[in-house]
Amino acid sequence: MRNIAGLFVFPVCLWFFPGLILFLNGCILTRDDKASLFLTDPHHIELSDSIHLARSNWPSANWWRIWNDPQLNNLIDTALKQSPGINAARMRVTEAQSGVDLSRSLASLQTVAAGQKNFTRVITPKHKAIGPWYTLGIVGIGARLSLDLWGTDRARVEAAIGKKNANIAEEAGIELDMAATIAQLYYGIQTTYQQIALLKESKAITELSLRAHTRRIERGLETRTDYENARTEQLSVEQRLIAAEGKIIQLRENLRALLGMGPHELSVIRPMRLPALQKNLPPALSFELLARRPDLLAYHWYVQASLSQIDIAKAAFYPNFDIKAFWGYTSLHIDDVFKHSFQPFSIMPGVYLPLFNGGRLKANLDATQNASKLLIEQYNQAVLNAVRDVATISSELHDLDQQAELQKQKVAAATVRRASAEAHFKRGLVSYYMAQEARQTLIAAKLAKVDIEAQRISRDIMLTKALGGGYRSEQPATRQSPNPDRYGEK
Numbered sequence: 001m002r003n004i005a006g007l008f009v010f011p012v013c014l015w016f017f018p019g020l021i022l023f024l025n026g027c028i029l030t031r032d033d034k035a036s037l038f039l040t041d042p043h044h045i046e047l048s049d050s051i052h053l054a055r056s057n058w059p060s061a062n063w064w065r066i067w068n069d070p071q072l073n074n075l076i077d078t079a080l081k082q083s084p085g086i087n088a089a090r091m092r093v094t095e096a097q098s099g100v101d102l103s104r105s106l107a108s109l110q111t112v113a114a115g116q117k118n119f120t121r122v123i124t125p126k127h128k129a130i131g132p133w134y135t136l137g138i139v140g141i142g143a144r145l146s147l148d149l150w151g152t153d154r155a156r157v158e159a160a161i162g163k164k165n166a167n168i169a170e171e172a173g174i175e176l177d178m179a180a181t182i183a184q185l186y187y188g189i190q191t192t193y194q195q196i197a198l199l200k201e202s203k204a205i206t207e208l209s210l211r212a213h214t215r216r217i218e219r220g221l222e223t224r225t226d227y228e229n230a231r232t233e234q235l236s237v238e239q240r241l242i243a244a245e246g247k248i249i250q251l252r253e254n255l256r257a258l259l260g261m262g263p264h265e266l267s268v269i270r271p272m273r274l275p276a277l278q279k280n281l282p283p284a285l286s287f288e289l290l291a292r293r294p295d296l297l298a299y300h301w302y303v304q305a306s307l308s309q310i311d312i313a314k315a316a317f318y319p320n321f322d323i324k325a326f327w328g329y330t331s332l333h334i335d336d337v338f339k340h341s342f343q344p345f346s347i348m349p350g351v352y353l354p355l356f357n358g359g360r361l362k363a364n365l366d367a368t369q370n371a372s373k374l375l376i377e378q379y380n381q382a383v384l385n386a387v388r389d390v391a392t393i394s395s396e397l398h399d400l401d402q403q404a405e406l407q408k409q410k411v412a413a414a415t416v417r418r419a420s421a422e423a424h425f426k427r428g429l430v431s432y433y434m435a436q437e438a439r440q441t442l443i444a445a446k447l448a449k450v451d452i453e454a455q456r457i458s459r460d461i462m463l464t465k466a467l468g469g470g471y472r473s474e475q476p477a478t479r480q481s482p483n484p485d486r487y488g489e490k
Contacts, residue, residue: 063464064183067275072186076179079259083178089171096164103160107153111143114328140328140344147321155311162305166298173294178258180465184458185255186269191454192247193271195447199241202443205436206234274453277401277460292468293386299379306372313365319353389466397459400452407449414442 064076080086118136148154213227256266327345354361421438 063469064179069186069272069275071269071272072183075186075255075259076182079178079182080175082260083258084260086171086174086178089167089174093164093167093171096160096167100157100160100164103153103157107146107148107157109143109145111141113141115139136330138328138330140326140330142324142326144322144324147323149321150315150318152312152315152320155308155315159305159308159312162301162308166301166305169294169298169301171294173298176294176465176469179469180461181258182255183461185251185258187274187454187457187461188251189248189255189269190272190274191450191457192244192251194274194450196241196244196248197271198443198447198450199237199244202440202447203234203237203241205440205443206230206237208436210234274457277456293466294468296379296382296386296468299375299382303372303375303379306368306375309368310365310372313361313368316361316364317354319351321349321351324348324350386466390463393459393463393466397456397463400456400459404449404452404456407445407452411442411445411449414445418442 064072116136116138120135146153209230210227213222213230216222217224217227252266252269256263259266325345325347330344418438418441421434425434
């Protein structure tokens with residue numbers, strides 16, 4: 001016999017008051033506190049006109065390649081491929097995609113095939129009687145469809161999508177941090193190479209000066225005080241040289257650890273010329289530059305996910321509707337399982353309404369809203385920090401540009417002085433020692449120039465990082481829906 005049944009689940013004691021219950025459950029949602037959920041709009045943020053930023057259309061994607069240094073390119077490419085931190089970030093993106101797929105699957109029709117065989121035997125201890133075996137066989141297909149009237153399933157999918165997009169932005173942020181740190185270490189090594197070369201020249205001059213003072217003392221032409229002064233200068237140069245050589249080792253070890261290489265896996269880093277930093281700096285900051293920052297995009301997507309979580313918490317106060325269905329065969333005897341007369345078909349619409357839960361739903365809504373407010377405040381602070389970082393670093397870079405120009409003039413003046421001393425030596429007007437002493441002034445000026453250049457390169461890299469590198473977010477993960485929604489998905 002075919003059996004068609006319908007089952008509606010309502011609380012019996014509230015059968016006559018569904019409208020009242022819906023009203024009472026909905027009243028708690030009138031307190032949204034939306035006025036406190038205020039996001040800072042980066043479109044309205046600009047720096048002072050006195051702040052000079054990076055060069056036009058800067059930074060570009062793969063920003064480190066503009067320096068055309070094969071060693072640096074190889075180091076960063078290697079790190080982006082094998083760094084454990086970046087691999088972990090990519091795994092988080094994959095995990096988040098699984099969460100999106102799971103949320104989408106829960107919002108669709110759920111079907112299951114079932115097969116069951118029950119064996120029952122009645123035993124009566126009082127009469128010591130054992131009854132016969134009873135069997136019940138069931139074979140069929142069941143289905144359940146949730147009627148997402150309040151958008152719970154949709155919000156759950158959107159929350160999962162927001163988390164995935166945030167993880168994608170975080171992965172880009174880790175890559176940016178990695179590239180910037182490697183570039184800092186690499187050019188730290190390169191500038192130290194130049195300092196070592198200049199210090200070795202200075203050491204050779206101090207040794208020459210020490211020998212000259214020794215001969216003059218032997219001839220009684222000067223006191224030992226001049227010798228000790230020269231010796232002190234020589235020791236100072238040697239100290240700086242030892243410190244510079246030790247710095248090379250430290251920077252190299254930091255670089256090796258960052259790349260995850262063994263003690264002998266990092267190839268020798270050859271000395272290279274320092275890059276020439278470009279100028280022509282634009283005067284103001286627009287949202288287009290801040291939009292490159294992966295950390296701001298990650299915060300943005302976390303906020304969007306939190307707003308979807310609020311929608312889920314609100315929807316929990318409303319009744320949940322679904323439809324269950326079953327079609328198959330059932331029989332007391334296995335031989336009759338697939339007979340047409342034992343073929344039931346049932347449809348069970350249902351509604352489920354929360355009544356008494358000890359304040360759990362309200363507490364969950366409050367916690368979700370508070371978590372969203374916290375994310376929004378963190379996002380607002382991150383935007384302000386981004387503007388501060390760009391303003392301070394670009395100001396420092398502008399000052400260093402001016403210092404570099406002044407130091408360039410000092411090097412030029414010291415070069416003229418050295419040329420004059422050498423000319424006087426060739427004419428026999430001064431001693432070779434005096435001519436070499438003039439080189440010390442030039443070397444000191446060059447050392448100061450290298451130090452300024454190292455700071456400029458460092459600030460240039462920091463500004464690149466502050467502006468988000470060349471990061472451009474890929475097409476964000478979206479719901480498979482033709483209609484755009486308030487979360488900005490396409």
